[in-house]
Every structure is written in structure tokens, then in C-alpha cells.
Amino acid sequence: MIPFDYRRPDDIGTAVATVTGNPRAAFLGGGTNLVDHMKLGVAEPELLVDVTGLTSRDIERLPDGGLRVGAGVRNSDLAADPLVRERFPVLAQALLSGASGQLRNLATTGGNLLQRTRCVYFQDVTTPCNKREPGQGCSALEGYHRHHAVLGASRQCVAVHPSDLAVALAALDAVVRVQGPGGERTIPAETLHRLPGEHPERDTVLEHGELITAVDLPGLPFGPRSRYRKARDRASFAFALVSVAAALDVAGGLVRDVRIAFGGLAHKPWRARLAEDALRGRPAAPDEFRAAAEAELADAQPLRDNGFKVPMARNMLVSVLTELSAEDGAA
Amino acid sequence: MTNLLSPSAMGTDRVRVDGAAKVTGRARYACEHPVPHPVYLHPLQATIARGTVRELHTDDATALPGVLTVLTPFNAPPLETGTDAELEILQSPEVAFRGQLIGAVLAETPEIARQAAGLVRARYDREPHDVTLSADRDDLYAPEVVNPSLPTDTHDGDPDAAFAAAQRAVEATYTTPMLHNNPMEPHATIAIWDSDGLTLYDSTQGVHAMREVVTSVFGLEPDQVRVLAPYVGGGFGSKGTPHANLVLAVLAAKRTAGRPVKFAVTRQQMFSFVGYRTPTIQRVRLGADADGRLVSISNDVVEQTARIKEFAEQTGVPARSMYAAPNRRTTHRLAALDVPVPSWMRAPGECPGMFAPEVAMDELAEACGLDPIELRVRNEPETDPDSGLPFSSRNLVACLREGARRFGWDRRPRLPRSTLDGGWWVGTGVASSSYPVHSAPGSSATVRATGGGRYEVLIGAVDIGTGAWTVLTQIAADALAVPAERVDVRIGDTDLPEATVAGGSSGTTNWGSAIVEAAREFRQKFGADPHPGDELTAGMPELPGHERFAMRAFGAQFAEVRVNADTGEVRVPRLLGVFAAGRILNPRTARSQFIGGMTMGLSMALHEESVVDERFGFVVNHDLAEYHIASCADVASVQAHWLDEHDPHVNPMGSKGIGEIGIVGTAAAVANAAYHATGVRVRDLPIKADEFLEEAR
Incomplete structure (x- = not known):
């Protein structure tokens, strides 16, 4: 230090x-x-x-049924908010699955999105890491990478993004509001984080000096039928091996609309557009869910020691959608 | 037979004598002692695993305001060398493992010391390193003895021929990973040199043991060194022997003109130089007749030690005494690698060495079509298979039976993969547990009358969170035949009578026996109504039973495991242990020891693994975010029960050590339950979700 x-x-x-x-x-x-x-x-x-005294700590209603979450809202407050729990249970569940009570009491909405990878080589300045020092090489590629990416990685970096909150926001089409030197701009949550490519040192598309001020959650009528599931090595205080955020709208036994994002698979929350497209209009049935999951994961390129993530992600998505469709039918 | 002390305070549920001070923050741990004008130490560590420090550029560090000096291998004070290479730090520029201490910054604040340490630039001559343990290395060797001084190999009969001819057989290789002791309080020392000599406030399991080593390494007399450790935040063995951090603090204090040096080891540094449990590779072969009676037992163990100092974990030892079989073999072979020095970690030998055989027994039960408890009962020996001596007491079968009753074992489906509940495969498993009754000479105690029917009892023992302080108070009370409220026990200081280390679950036996002897002699000399100031010191008497009997505590561990059908995630909703460990002296602190050990066993089963990156040669998951220890949410129902075991031979209290047995067998019970849940046999710890996702392989 x-x-x-x-x-x-x-x-x-x-x-x-x-x-x-x-x-x-x-x-x-x-x-x-x-x-x-x-x-x-x-x-x-x-x-x-x-900036903890500057950015908003309020959660406001938006006219479309959505919410605006100040960047200073603490994770524990966001998870406990009645409107969040009612309209976007996936978000509350994601938050509560992360970190520990003490950390959630401190961590902010904006800061949570900007937390950095837990890759052990990134966190140890005595080992090479392209994310920390571009050009040094990636130690995880042939090293300890059980937690690392199976989708969208590059030879430069195979790290994953650790935030649970970000996965839920990507699924919910959230919009990140940013204040920069040139004024305000908005960024879809799904594109806030980058894939590593040739520049793994850049986690997000933010420029230096840009500050996240709020996150907008657009109204989603089927938001109440959403769920977050996280697989991890211990029951608490562990980062995701794989996580799934999903919301499902079923009408007449068919998928009318669906939102899916994975955590733990990539350098960014992985919005599963292929799976969503495959499911719209199809029967809400486990076979269909499985086929959609497989379509999304078809391009997965596991490393030596993390091949388990692919069947894990598939099984989790099938289960979560199956549970949501049952919930939907009961409603 | 020992004349057993009549219990009055012993056996009662007493709160810890140190509890209030701890929970209110008044208990002072090593680095918290108020000392005037301290200097703070931050160490320099090698970033290569083998080679030589060519240069250390310290100019930037020493230029920083607040930095007093930088110790290096090129300017450090000399030590007595030639006895313990782990401790002889900064005496040569050679690097024997990554993370080795190669210097220290001394500064006015810990922040400045840490910053300055980051400014020191090392240049090395690198040599190729080798940190890879495998069973097929061609340089494995047999140590002369295994820890503490047990035979390396044992052979009885012809185990290979008997195995080849056996009607039922299990042969498999099991592994346990490198594990790191992580007590709540990392290692910490305050070292002060003044005209009287050296004073150390140290987080240690034995003040006299530390003094002995410090006097040896620094060429001092015992009366020149005082070590104090009134409160210690855990150790699990890693504070049982001194490590290089203590030597560094004392070396540094030679350069501060009497100012105290504080060295608080960081959590990350604990993965480099304060000991760890070696990874083990165990090839187990069990042969039995069709009825499940063992004819052959062997465990051939491969593990590692450091190139600079040997530590041979006695992993094969428990297989020598657990079950009857005419043909038996245990062997230990070591690879000497460019790694830190392994050391004691809770139940060295027994803990890893009961994982492999107890999973193998589960496999043999299946091969024989027997209930795993019945298999163990059928192989109960009449005398110790290793020594041939009778057991002073052995209640393994009673523990298994009582555990089965309490756990509901009779409701267990016979076949694996029989129960799917809410998306989780559910199963149960059992394993035996055992830990020897250790004793060692060298403890003595003073009893002193202080007036008004009150007594002080002095002994340089250490309570590392075990409850020893409380239990010694109860023992002293009964030995003096007074209420415990009238006894003040003072511990944790080399100015008190000498005491053995808090290790090997032997503290109560050694220290308690010394206290009982001192109290008896005190009463003989001064009677029931002594004058204030009357005092008497006595040493621990010989415990003759230890020559005539094999002595071990036994237990049975039961686990319920749930494995998620989608993810393979493994959870343990229930652990239940039944132990037979002589007289339980304080049910409150004993339960805490048992369930603490079981929890650590659960953590070993599912979580703990020090991951060595062979290219760099060190543990890359070196913090508690990445080295997982069971969290509260992982530990659901953990129950410990015990039998009322009468053993008049072990010591005057009739007690057996309980600090370690709780961790023995737990991981095997969990692995056996995971097999019963899923039909997937995991032989390599920790048990991870990956194993249960078929398509992952």
C-alpha cells in the first residue's frame, strides 16, 4: 500500500x-x-x-413500473426494498447470494458493478497478469483456472466477472446512468462490461473519470416471475461457479418472453440471447429449455479444469426455467 | 493402575475462566500488549522457489521517512547454525522455497513498513525448482522415523500374498491435498531486548518450547529469555513449534536499541512459513474373507517434505491399530521438494491417515455385502494389533452402536443413489475415529496457599482456546478438595513452572497430572489448613500404565450428505459423532472441542485445499476468500456425544485428549455419505461439485 x-x-x-x-x-x-x-x-x-455522500441512496419509482436505483444504495438496502422484492425478485436474490452481511452493508450499487475479477493471479502482484499489467501474459490460462471463463475469453485473459448483481441487471435490461466530464450518458447494463479481447485491463466501457450515478430498471410485467440461482463451493461467502438470472413469461403453454443471463462463465455477465431467441414462441417444456441452453453453450471453450461449468450451466438453466414455468402456471 | 482422582468440579459444566475477558475485548493477544514506542516489522519474501538472492536494493525503502532499517541476508546478525534450517534465516542468500523470509523492513508504523517492503527490489540467480509431488517419482525416500518418532514402516505376516488370495478385496489410491492451519489469530510476536535479556509476547502453543528454541538459536541461557502468552487465538499445531517469523522478530529486535519489535504475520503470509499439512497419496489395499474378516491391511503413503528440513507426517500409523488382520503393512515415502517446511496440523497422521482406510472400509463393506458398521464390528481386535498390548480401554464398537441409534442408521437404504429429495441426492455415511493418548514428561506445577482457603496454581501451560485454563482449574480444585471458585490458575508465562506444549491432545494429561501431584504433595506437607504463603512444586509423575497398555480414544462419525442433482453442489446437513475419550472433564468445553474438530473435518471434506501452481512454486489461493474454510451456512447440525468411559490407566483424572479426535474420520464419513447419495466414489479431497457432473469428465 x-x-x-x-x-x-x-x-x-x-x-x-x-x-x-x-x-x-x-x-x-x-x-x-x-x-x-x-x-x-x-x-x-x-x-x-x-462519492458515498454524493450519489443517491434512494430507490425511486419510474412511470413505466420500473425503478431507479441510486448508485449509493447499499446492497443490503437494495435487496431488502419491498418494491425490488415484489417486481424484481431475481435482483434481491442475486444480491443476497453475494458476499456476506457485513460486506453487503457497505457495498454500493455502483461499486458492486465495478468490482474486479477474483482471479488469484490478478490479485497477486508477484505473478504475471495481463489484466493488471498488459503484456505480462496470462498465468491462469495454464494455471489455476477452475473458476475461470468458458465463453468469450481470449488468449490474453480468461478471468470472469464476479458480481452477482451485474448478472441480474443484464437479464433485466437495466440501464446504467453515468456522469462524465462531458455530461451524462446511459449504457445498457448488458454492455457495461466488456469481453477481454486484446485489452483485458479494461473491465468496462467506462472512461476514466466517469461515475455511475444510478441504475434504471425498466418495467417488466413478468419481472415478478424471475429467479436467481447460484452454484458455489460453499453455502455462503463464495463466488459463483455458475449463476443464472432468468425471468419467464408463459402464455398458453408457450414462452411469450424470457430474459436469461449467466454469471461465472465469462469476463462479463453473459446475456443468453441465443437461448432467449430459441425459446420465444416455443413450448415451455424442459426439452425446449435444454435445447436452448445447449444452443447458448455450444460455443463454450472450457479450459483444462473447468469443463464442469458447461453441464452445470445447462442443468441450472433448465431447472430454473422449469421452476419458473411451474410458478407461472400456478399464477 | 493410577489412583483416580475423585470428581467433584471435574465433569461439571463450567464456563471458561477466560471467557468474559475474551468476549469483552479485555484479553490481550500477543501483539496487543502495550509496549512503549514499538517498531513495526514487515517481512521480505522470496519470489523465486529456488536459487540465490544476488542483490537486494534497499535504498528506496530506507529513504522513506519513518524507515529505521532493512534487514537482509547480507547484514543480519548471526545465529547459531547447523541445527534447524527452517529457523536459520538471513544467514545465507540461498532461497529454498518461494515465500521464504529474506529480509525485513523496520519502521515507525506498520503502514510505512509495508510500503517500504514494496520498494525493495530483489535480484536473484534462479535455479529450476521442483514442487511436484507424485507417487511415481524416482527419488522418494524412506525417512528414519515418522512424526514424532515412530517407525517408518511396519510389516506383519505377508500382506501381499494374503491380499492376492483374499476372497474380497479393495485396492485404491486416495489423496488429501495440502492444507494450511488458519487459526483466527495469525502468528504474532513482540520481541524486546533489554539489559535483562529477551522478552517475547508470542502467539504460541508453548512458552517453554519457544524459549528452548530461542535460547538455542540465539545462544542464550534460559534465564535470559521470558516468553508470555496469556491468550492465544488458536493454533491447530502451527504454533506448536517455532517458525521463522519468531526468529525474524528476535533478530530484528537486536537492531532497535531496546525498542520493542512487533511482527504480526498477515493472513497471506501464513501460507508461506508457519507450517502446513503435507498432501498425501495413500495406496490402500484391504483383503477380507467372504464374511468381511480382514486378512490383509496395507497403506503405502507418499507425501512431501521440504528440501531444507524433514517433517514426515505419520499418515500410515492409524492403520496399524484400527482393525485386526494377521497380515499388515504400512510404509511412508517422502519427496523432498522446494517447498516450505510442513508441520503439525490438527491430528497429524491420524487425520489424513484415517481418510483413506475408512473410505476403503466403506468400499469393502459394499464388496462384502455388509453394513459398514457391521464390517467394522467384525474386525474389532482384542489387543492392539500394532504393539500386541491390551488397550487400556477401547469402545469403538460402543461408539458405532450408540451413534447408529442416535443417527437413525437403521432407516438407511441399503443401496446407493436411492433417495432424491427436492432435487438433491441424499445419503448417509459412517467412519471410525481414533486418536492416541499422548503423554510427555517435563511439566511441573506449583500450589500455593494464598489465605482464606484460596489457592494459586502455577503452571506455564497455554490455553489456545481449548478450555485448558478452565479444566486445569477444575482438576486443581478436585486435587485440593476445594470448590473451583477458590482456585486461581496462572498460565502462559515461562516464569511459571515448566510445561509441555499444547499439542498432541496431551495438555490435560501432562499438566493435569503435574497439578494433581503437586496438590497431593502439598496436602501431605501442609495439611488441609495451610498458612498463606505455603507452597510446593512437583513434577508430573510417571504414568506407568503407558508402558503396559495401548491407549487411544475412539469415536464414530456419522454424516448426512446432499448432492444437488443439477449442479453437483455438496452440502452436509448433519454430522453426528460419538466419542469414548475417558472421563470428560468439562462437557461445555469438551463439546466445543469435539464439534470444532468435526467442523474442521467437514471443512477438510468439502472445502480446504491449498492450490500450488507448480510453475511458480507457491500456494496461489493464499487468502480466506480463495482458500475456503466452511462458513456458518455450511455447518448445519453438528452433534457430539460421548460415552462414560472409565479408564484408570491413562492418568489421575481418567481423561483422554479430546482436541484432535473430532477431526479424525469426519472427511471419510462425508465421502462415504456422498457415495451413498450418488453412487459416485470420490477418493480425492476436497469433494467438489465437479465430481458429480458426469459430463464434466
């Missing part, structure tokens, strides 16, 4: 300008990931700009 300056500006504009003006500045939210990285030497900001 190196010495750093700490500031608490009075408004978002000043915060954005301050970080924009200093390439070694970073926004500080709950600090549950960044401060660890500072201790480990993985991150070495010389200036922390604390």
Missing part, C-alpha cells in the same frame, strides 16, 4: 472533474474491493475521491 490523498467533494461535478484531472485518482464507494486491492498493491491510486 502506498500513501494516498482522500477527498470528499461537495457535488458530483467536482468529483468527476477531480478524478478526470488525475489519471491516478479513483472513486471510492464502499471500498470493499478497492481497499483490498490497495493493500495488495493491485491498485495504487494516489487520490481517493469519496
